[in-house]
Amino acid sequence: MRLAFMGTPDFAVPALRALYDAGHEIVAVYSQPPRRAGRGKKLSPSPVQQLAENLELLVRTPVSLKDEDEQTAFAALDLDAAIVAAYGLILPQAILDAPQMGCLNIHGSLLPRWRGAAPVQRAILAGDTETGITIMQMEAGLDTGPMLLKATTSIDHKTAGELTEELAGTGADLMIQYLTAPAKHPPEPQDDALATYAKKVDKQEARLDFNGSAEQVERQIRAYNPNPGAFFEYQDNRYRILKVVVSDTQGPSSTILDDRLLIGCETGSIQPELIQKAGKPAMALKSFLNGTKIPAGTILQ
Incomplete structure (x- = not known):
């Protein structure tokens, strides 16, 4: 498929690698702009940008996607789908609508439980016994879109770091599985009455x-x-x-x-x-x- 990939932290890296290794045509990688880090406060590209550059893929790092020129450039990519994993920027409706299959998100929880920015941490704090990955169709609401595919894992006594690493690999595998046969996985609406919110960690x-x-x-x-x-x-x-x-x-x-x-x-x-x-x-x-x-x-x- 002709894809764009949109992600920033380590969590998103396995998915980009898996899509590349599976032979999908990744025409652009979007990531948040480099940030200053370390003692020297030097600009440091995100883990996703580093991998994309190593793979010699086109990288775009807009501050926002609300600009009309950015939206026009995105639409011009003529995508089958955009794959999103912890990108960190709001996707306006024009971006969501541009790809033929829309934007597909790799979310680190069993939706509708733990919509939001910190699903792994909130699941551990709440004492949940299990969590997982949901592949979902993105829409304007916060993680409210139809669910396409799920996988469950036990939390046990894992740290957030260990669990995030595990879910990152699961999410990559699940997205490849979905893209191989989308018709086998019809969308399932979320039950909003069961939704919980995973606010960002302060x-x-x-x-x-x-x-x-x-x-x-x-x-x-x-x-x-x-x-x-x-x-x-x-x-x-x-x-x-x-x-x-x-x-x-x-x-x-x-x-x-x-x-x-x-x-x-x-x-x-x-x-x-x-x-x-x-x-x-x-x-x-x-x-x-x-x-x-x-x-x-x-x-x-």
């Missing part, structure tokens, strides 16, 4: 709240790993907890209960296994405690 959400159950805290740690990283503060230093074990030991919430950094929650407690001081590499708890002492009885912020 960095301050990642401050650990020990006033819930230990299970809730553990989910918070997994949901914000690797970004933005669940944290607490002690003596003006920030500490990210990357992995924990849940314990039945009970004690005052937000309080260090022993010399092994056992932290009390409203019910139960958590024992960090992997922790990272700001500006330092992540460490196993034993190595961390060799250099940092947070005494029992300390109340964390």
Whole structure:
């Protein structure tokens, strides 16, 4: 098929690679403009742009698709379909209507549950036991379009990073499956009554709240790993907890209960296994405690 691909982060990379390897004609790749990153604040192209350039594909990085000239240029591509995966820009109706098959989105949840920007993190935080990928026909509403194909996976104790990587591969495979035989997968309307909204993650959400159950805290740690990283503060230093074990030991919430950094929650407690001081590499708890002492009885912020 004659396609455009629209995506930006690592999540979208496997789909672009799969479409290329499957022999589809990718006439343009759209990605968000390069952003300044790193200590030198140099402009850095997105992961999708980097792959597209390595594959010698045409790359376009408009700031917006609302401009009439951009819409005209997109329509001139004469596409069978546009494949979208975490692109990050709103697609105006003129863009949605231009390809013969419209715009097809790879969404990281089992729609209509978790429409929106952060479906993986919200599924973990909510304690969902499973999630998945939905291939959907895009329309003007936020992730409201008809569903074309789904695949389910168990969340288990995966971090957001691990789950996102898994779903990225699943989404790539599912899109190839759909494009191979679209007629086998008729559109299924979403039930709006079952919809939930996955709002974008705010960095301050990642401050650990020990006033819930230990299970809730553990989910918070997994949901914000690797970004933005669940944290607490002690003596003006920030500490990210990357992995924990849940314990039945009970004690005052937000309080260090022993010399092994056992932290009390409203019910139960958590024992960090992997922790990272700001500006330092992540460490196993034993190595961390060799250099940092947070005494029992300390109340964390």
